[in-house]
Amino acid sequence: MTIAPAAFQSFRGRPAPSASMKVRIYRNLNRPSLFSIVALSGEHKGKVLGYAPVVGISNVDLKVSEKQRHSVLEKQVRTVHAFAEGNLVGVADELPEGCRTQPAKVITYQPFSAGHFFDRAAPEVPIHWEAEVWSSGANLVVPQRAGQGSAG
16 A cells, blocks of 8 residues: 555645654544544654544554543543554555455544443453554554454
8 A cells, every 4th residue: 555645634744654654643633534643753753744534554552641541531621642553554535445345343442431442343352452454534444354254
């Protein structure tokens, strides 16, 4: 997968992330149809590079700041305190085919119901790592791999 130029919206003229670049992504609270992309290395380390509706990353660590989550629960106001970090696979306008046809998992985070990312089919089980995910709306979708049957 590559970066679809039309899908990436630059922030302050910053460059699009390159393939395999280490990034952090999170749902943009002001524009919920987009995910923010933060560089974790290079010239713009720690800064938002831009936004995209669909972002794919591999070797994914799913992180939640428990301290900030408690503040969200106390104040009942959402803030960015949960994110996914990994190596950029691609940026697109829509999910790749392997995510649209029977994804293996649909992962989400809901601070008012759990302090961890979870599979929508099993919300009681925390998820901290995935091989690959693609952002979509309020979710992270794990692509179905060839030869991988659906659970159930």
